[in-house]
Amino acid sequence: MNAEVLKLNGKKYAVLPFELYEKLVEAIEDAQDIADAKEISAQIANGEMECFPAYILDEILDNKKNAVKVYREYRGLTQDELARKSMVSVETIKKIESGSTSSSVKTIKAIAKALNVDVDMII
Numbered sequence: 001m002n003a004e005v006l007k008l009n010g011k012k013y014a015v016l017p018f019e020l021y022e023k024l025v026e027a028i029e030d031a032q033d034i035a036d037a038k039e040i041s042a043q044i045a046n047g048e049m050e051c052f053p054a055y056i057l058d059e060i061l062d063n064k065k066n067a068v069k070v071y072r073e074y075r076g077l078t079q080d081e082l083a084r085k086s087m088v089s090v091e092t093i094k095k096i097e098s099g100s101t102s103s104s105v106k107t108i109k110a111i112a113k114a115l116n117v118d119v120d121m122i123i
Contacts, residue, residue: 050116067122069097071115086114 003016043049095101
């Protein structure tokens with residue numbers, strides 16, 4: 001290894017070529033990425049986290065479709081079924097999905113819970 005050891009105020013410091021420093025930083029970042037990926041994979045395997053297909057976000061972000069409708073359809077629920085699961089009226093579900101009304105936090109929380117998604121995924 002091409003490092004020089006310096007002593008300053010009773011402490012030792014290693015001075016190494018910048019290229020080697022960059023490689024070390026990259027190796028540390030890669031190791032952290034691997035650890036993060038393993039943790040996420042474990043959470044998915046344990047059911048603590050869920051992955052959604054890319055088309056879900058495409059529908060919401062690119063195609064500007066209503067998130068409640070997209071997640072409801074992904075879960076295979078009708079508007080009536082979502083209404084029953086969330087204890088929100090079918091009329092309210094229809095209005096939310098069409099964008100003709102805004103909803104209370106309580107309503108959005110109930111719908112998110114029924115769809116098994118985080119609230120921030122539908123607002």
